[in-house]
Amino acid sequence: MTYRAPINDMLLGLNHGAGLQAALKAGHYGDFDGDITAAVLEEAGKFATDILAPLNRVGDEHGIKLADGKVTTAPGWPDAYQRWIEAGWNAVSGPEAFGGQGLPLAINAACTEIWSASNIAFGLCPLLTLSAIEALDAHGSDELKKIYLEKLVSGQWTGTMQLTEPQAGSDVGALRTRAERAGDGSYRITGQKIFITYGEHDLTDNIVHFVLARLPDAPAGTKGISLFVIPKFLLNADGSLGPRNDAHAHSIEHKLGIHGSPTCTMVYGDAGGATGFLVGEENRGMACMFTMMNRARLSVGLQGVAIAERATQQALGYARERRQGHVDDAPTASPIIAHPDVRRMLLTMRALTRAARAICYATAVAIDRAERSTGEAARELAHARASLLTPVAKAFATDIGCEVASLGVQVHGGMGYIEETGAAQHYRDARIAPIYEGTNGIQAIDLVTRKLPLAQGRTVRAYLDEIARTVDAVDRVNDAGFGWMGVRLRDALDCLERTTHWLLARAHNDRDAALAGATPYLRLFALTAGGALLAQEALAARRLAAPLPTPSPSPGLTRGLRGEGRGEGHSADGADGTDAAGRIAIARFFAENFAVHAGALERSITEGADTITAPTAALE
Ligand SMILES: Cc1cc2nc3c(=O)[nH]c(=O)nc-3n(C[C@H](O)[C@H](O)[C@H](O)COP(=O)(O)OP(=O)(O)OC[C@H]3O[C@@H](n4cnc5c(N)ncnc54)[C@H](O)[C@@H]3O)c2cc1C
Numbered sequence: 001m002t003y004r005a006p007i008n009d010m011l012l013g014l015n016h017g018a019g020l021q022a023a024l025k026a027g028h029y030g031d032f033d034g035d036i037t038a039a040v041l042e043e044a045g046k047f048a049t050d051i052l053a054p055l056n057r058v059g060d061e062h063g064i065k066l067a068d069g070k071v072t073t074a075p076g077w078p079d080a081y082q083r084w085i086e087a088g089w090n091a092v093s094g095p096e097a098f099g100g101q102g103l104p105l106a107i108n109a110a111c112t113e114i115w116s117a118s119n120i121a122f123g124l125c126p127l128l129t130l131s132a133i134e135a136l137d138a139h140g141s142d143e144l145k146k147i148y149l150e151k152l153v154s155g156q157w158t159g160t161m162q163l164t165e166p167q168a169g170s171d172v173g174a175l176r177t178r179a180e181r182a183g184d185g186s187y188r189i190t191g192q193k194i195f196i197t198y199g200e201h202d203l204t205d206n207i208v209h210f211v212l213a214r215l216p217d218a219p220a221g222t223k224g225i226s227l228f229v230i231p232k233f234l235l236n237a238d239g240s241l242g243p244r245n246d247a248h249a250h251s252i253e254h255k256l257g258i259h260g261s262p263t264c265t266m267v268y269g270d271a272g273g274a275t276g277f278l279v280g281e282e283n284r285g286m287a288c289m290f291t292m293m294n295r296a297r298l299s300v301g302l303q304g305v306a307i308a309e310r311a312t313q314q315a316l317g318y319a320r321e322r323r324q325g326h327v328d329d330a331p332t333a334s335p336i337i338a339h340p341d342v343r344r345m346l347l348t349m350r351a352l353t354r355a356a357r358a359i360c361y362a363t364a365v366a367i368d369r370a371e372r373s374t375g376e377a378a379r380e381l382a383h384a385r386a387s388l389l390t391p392v393a394k395a396f397a398t399d400i401g402c403e404v405a406s407l408g409v410q411v412h413g414g415m416g417y418i419e420e421t422g423a424a425q426h427y428r429d430a431r432i433a434p435i436y437e438g439t440n441g442i443q444a445i446d447l448v449t450r451k452l453p454l455a456q457g458r459t460v461r462a463y464l465d466e467i468a469r470t471v472d473a474v475d476r477v478n479d480a481g482f483g484w485m486g487v488r489l490r491d492a493l494d495c496l497e498r499t500t501h502w503l504l505a506r507a508h509n510d511r512d513a514a515l516a517g518a519t520p521y522l523r524l525f526a527l528t529a530g531g532a533l534l535a536q537e538a539l540a541a542r543r544l545a546a547p548l549p550t551p552s553p554s555p556g557l558t559r560g561l562r563g564e565g566r567g568e569g570h571s572a573d574g575a576d577g578t579d580a581a582g583r584i585a586i587a588r589f590f591a592e593n594f595a596v597h598a599g600a601l602e603r604s605i606t607e608g609a610d611t612i613t614a615p616t617a618a619l620e
Pocket of ligand 1: 162163164170171194195197263432435439440441
């Protein structure tokens with residue numbers, strides 16, 4: 001089954017959950033308006049459905065070949081990449097000074113979801129290039145920008161991101177790749193990097209590697225790391241491709257999923273040292289890499305949303321066709337979508353997907369505000385908000401990507417386990433996202449130890465206040481369709497407030513307890529924030545819709561499973577008046593079935609730490 005971009009969901013999420021419309025009204029985006037957003041997403045959806053989605057299976061089955069140092073992608077991929085750059089998709093959010101279209105990151109976030117949903121292994125390549133552009137634009141010298149940015153923005157060349165070494169995974173500070181000053185302003189790099197995505201391929205004629213390495217006199221740990229640009233081909237004075245650099249793919253990995261994406265072991269310096277150029281200052285590479293990683297972390301979160309959306313569309317399609325059992329003594333076998341347990345699975349898939357999308361889009365709008373707001377204070381506040389939300393977006397969205405893809409297999413029954421349906425591919429493809437760009441465990445630790453204490457806790461408290469205002473608005477709405485939504489969200493918020501306070505108090509004096517509770521805390525945070533954002537979308541849909549009949553609980557849930565992207569049309573803000581009841585039903589389902597986990601999560605964080613931190617025979 002092919003993929004159709006859920007444009008209405010995306011627009012509603014962007015405009016009314018994430019706050020794009022408010023940011024537009026505040027003038028942060030200049031001339032840009034909601035109609036352009038809708039038009040861009042519509043075109044992106046067409047490209048994804050027509051060009052990228054058909055190659056998803058091809059990439060999975062064919063995989064990547066390495067012969068004589070050359071990496072070959074699956075049939076049709078180089079051609080699709082050419083079409084991608086010709087259509088200008090690589091340049092959507094790139095800086096205008098280097099040929100980019102300068103569109104808001106929020107729009108690019110929605111596009112990233114579309115590329116990843118149609119073909120996650122293909123979309124991974126530009127995802128990394130865009131992060132590289134970000135780092136080079138923020139930290140590179142004018143000369144480096146002039147040489148590399150235009151080609152990276154257009155997509156004529158791709159970028160890689162290289163941290164990992166055999167002994168340095170989560171602990172980046174343990175890396176050993178060496179950089180020596182060459183005396184002419186350049187550096188000679190020697191060492192090995194593993195698991196490098198698109199480290200070598202046949203989509204473009206040059207690849208620009210962004211590599212972390214250590215100078216001989218550098219301090220130990222992360223304070224002694226520098227970032228270098230290492231092109232596959234060095235450049236002649238006129239900008240044409242010159243000699244091959246001493247940087248090669250030594251081998252490729254055989255993986256559980258994303259078979260279409262090359263994952264390479266890279267070797268630098270077999271012939272004396274690869275020529276590299278410093279980005280930013282010596283020993284300040286982690287700051288540059290954080291720019292790159294933060295952007296990539298949001299994009300990887302969007303991969304989770306994307307795979308969840310794709311799995312949901314496929315499961316819904318199957319559940320409408322497959323007939324088993326007789327619901328209410330029907331004379332013929334009923335479609336499985338009629339069974340309450342299947343409906344529960346499908347509603348779970350849709351609700352988790354939309355909540356994760358809302359959190360990712362809210363993060364993207366916060367990043368846009370951090371860059372585009374007028375006034376230093378507003379930019380700083382937005383930057384703190386983006387920093388707080390980034391680990392939540394990455395970890396929650398990629399965790400639910402796996403959960404939803406797994407449910408997708410389950411909805412298909414035995415056919416889900418058979419490769420033919422494609423449900424199994426989504427499940428395999430989804431599994432990498434909680435691991436790379438910093439494992440989800442590391443994201444949770446980042447949230448608890450670095451993000452909660454931001455501005456002495458004021459950043460997180462301001463966010464909780466915002467959630468409280470949404471819950472107040474739900475309470476005021478007085479609509480039976482909202483069911484227990486307000487009560488459940490308020491309970492969840494109370495749990496989150498108490499737990500945040502508990503963790504902030506322990507961040508310094510009982511760090512192990514804080515670390516032990518980090519993962520359930522991130523989940524609690526995401527369920528509360530996701531529930532509030534879905535409520536905001538439901539309130540907006542209700543406000544913008546034509547007068548609604550009061551939905552009873554069960555038809556309301558039926559609306560929650562209505563299809564998207566089946567030629568329903570959309571308005572510029574995603575609320576077209578046709579499906580407000582469905583949106584309310586999903587927000588309600590989420591609050592009544594997922595926000596209610598908050599109490600259990602609170603107890604596991606505040607009461608469950610001792611058994612984790614104390615010596616235990618259980619792991620002997
Ligand atoms: C397909 C694929 C593509 C990749 N692409 C790239 C790429 O393009 N560039 C790149 O640089 N890397 C890439 N990676 C590497 C990836 O980022 C790492 O695998 C990841 O960061 C985890 O590192 P590790 O594998 O060494 O696991 P480890 O660091 O060994 O972690 C193992 C487990 O221990 C936990 N853990 C480790 N340290 C701590 C701690 N301090 N506190 C709590 N828990 C901890 C982790 O959460 C994890 O569960 C890729 C990996 C894969 C599989």
